[in-house]
Amino acid sequence: MKNQVYVFMGEGANYPAGIFESKEKAEEVIKRYSLTGILSLYPIDMLLYDWAIEKKYFDIKKEYQKSPKYIGQFSCASVDHFHYEEGVCVN
Template sequence: MSDLNRVYLFSAHKSNFSSAVFSTYLQAKDWIESHHLSGILIEYPLDQSCYDWAINEGHFKEKTPIDRAPVFIAKFVSAYQRNWHFEHGDLLVHTDV
């Protein structure tokens, strides 16, 4: 994904919703570090669902009818999305597929 077509969402541990969205990784990282936060930062495609992005990038192929079901699409997040795990503001794990 290019810089112009992605955003970064931060979700705290055990949270049901994201608490922040940033246009750059560095802005997100600085905010997380400055507040000593624990959670996950995930890169999301902008103006496109994770489901459609994964299909368009060749990371996911529909195999069964459930793969096209609204409940599946609504909850879909790809393992190919870059993500960073923070604990008390420190970067622990970075997944860059």
């Protein structure tokens, strides 16, 4: 889908190791290097925070959840994601 990308975060990484247009291309690279980490499907042109609210995966319940720091660090387990160990999908 054009409005989404796959983002690979290696184990213990602070930043993505790669961004891919397809799961197949991502898995080819993950397998080639026997990588361990998580491949997640992210929306393009919007924050994950807004996406989660729009999809009703997240409700703002506390005032701090509107803060720039919270929004900037927001993560959502509801995005499609796949776990890899040494290049093999384990979920």
